[in-house]
Amino acid sequence: QKEVEQDPGPLSVPEGAIVSLNCTYSNSAFQYFMWYRQYSRKGPELLMYTYSSGNKEDGRFTAQVDKSSKYISLFIRDSQPSDSATYLCAMITSGTYKYIFGTGTRLKVLA
Amino acid sequence: GAVVSQHPSWVICKSGTSVKIECRSLDFQATTMFWYRQFPKQSLMLMATSNEGSKATYEQGVEKDKFLINHASLTLSTLTVTSAHPEDSSFYICSARLARVSYNEQFFGPGTRLTVL
Numbered sequence: 001q002k003e004v005e006q007d008p009g010p011l012s013v014p015e016g017a018i019v020s021l022n023c024t025y026s027n028s029a030f031q032y033f034m035w036y037r038q039y040s041r042k043g044p045e046l047l048m049y050t051y052s053s054g055n056k057e058d059g060r061f062t063a064q065v066d067k068s069s070k071y072i073s074l075f076i077r078d079s080q081p082s083d084s085a086t087y088l089c090a091m092i093t094s095g096t097y098k099y100i101f102g103t104g105t106r107l108k109v110l111a
Numbered sequence: 112g113a114v115v116s117q118h119p120s121w122v123i124c125k126s127g128t129s130v131k132i133e134c135r136s137l138d139f140q141a142t143t144m145f146w147y148r149q150f151p152k153q154s155l156m157l158m159a160t161s162n163e164g165s166k167a168t169y170e171q172g173v174e175k176d177k178f179l180i181n182h183a184s185l186t187l188s189t190l191t192v193t194s195a196h197p198e199d200s201s202f203y204i205c206s207a208r209l210a211r212v213s214y215n216e217q218f219f220g221p222g223t224r225l226t227v228l
Contacts, residue, residue, distance in 0.1 A: 008152065036219075043117075043204050043219040044155070088154060097143060097208055097215035103154040 003027050006089055006102030014110050019076040023089035023102045026070065030091040030100075033065050035074045038086045038104065047087075048074070079109045114138055115207050117220035124195055125228055132190045132223045134205030140185035141207035145217060146178070149202040161188045195227040 006023045013019055021035075032051055036044035048063040050056045050072075056063045062075040072091075076083055089102040114137040124130050134144055142163045147155040159180050160168045167180035177199075179191040188207075192199055202224050206217040 006154075041202070041222065041224060043115075043221045045219070046216075049216075092215070097217070098157065098160070099217060101154045104152075106152075 001026055003100050004089065004091060004102045007105055008103050010106040010108055012108045012110060013079055015079060015081060017079050017109070019079050019083070019107060019109075021074040021076075021087050021089075021105050021107070023072050023091075024070055025072070025091055025100075027091075027093070027100075028067070028070065029093045031094045032092045033063070033072050034090040034092075034099075035061075035063055036088040036090060038088060040085075044088055079107075081109045081111045084108045113207075113209055113216075113218045115205065115218045115220040117203075117205055117223050119223060120221060121224045121226075123226045123228065126196055127194055129191055129193045130195055130225060132192075132203055132205075132225075134188045134190070134207070134220055136186045136207040136218070139207070139209055141188075141209065142185060143208040144182060144188040145206045145208070146180060146188075146190050147204045147206070149204060149222075151202075155204060158190075192225065195225070197227045200225055200227045 004025045034049040035047045038044040050063045050065050053065050053067045060077045064073040086104040086106050088104040090099045116135045118133045144161040146158045149155050158173045161180045161182040163182045169175045182188040204222045206219045
């Protein structure tokens with residue numbers, strides 16, 4: 001079993017839709033949870049990070065962490081064609097610096 | 112702030128040659144840099160952790176004699192793919208660690224696409 005599981009997609013949605021992206025994990029020691037966006041042939045860019053459980057909102061993006069279920073989500077409201085990219089979740093335990101990445105979900109927002 | 116650059120962005124080489132990829136932190140000092148490899152439609156796989164002034168730490172299954180890493184300064188790490196073969200063709204991404212109070216954040220470079228003919 002992988003430490004982090006993420007549906008690779010692709011996920012196609014119409015413009016304006018609410019997108020839900022998810023990851024599950026098995027290591028209960030993970031404490032920091034990140035979401036990265038990666039455009040084709042580019043490096044990942046950090047969208048959001050969350051510590052422990054709870055919600056965090058930034059503009060059209062909301063990150064949720066449910067540590068009891070070992071489940072994290074990223075919601076994108078009012079999705080735009082420019083949101084079309086691969087979204088990677090990443091996790092890290094406190095005091096370490098080795099990120100564990102999910103496989104990434106390819107998202108396509110149709111105009 | 113916290114910008115990481117990579118050079119070159121794309122390189123094509125013949126089988127058997129060596130290729131050097133540079134990773135620079137432009138506006139901060141990074142004692143630790145990381146090298147990842149990414150195959151099409153797959154996630155980032157950590158290859159090695161590069162510490163300034165010391166030997167790199169390689170992940171299991173990564174040949175240290177094939178992927179030479181040098182972290183000679185606080186802003187530069189290099190990855191040299193020696194005697195490259197077509198199976199080494201991949202997208203190589205570096206990141207630099209910026210230690211924060213809360214967690215160790217990594218900033219990623221734009222990646223280098225290596226094609227070995």
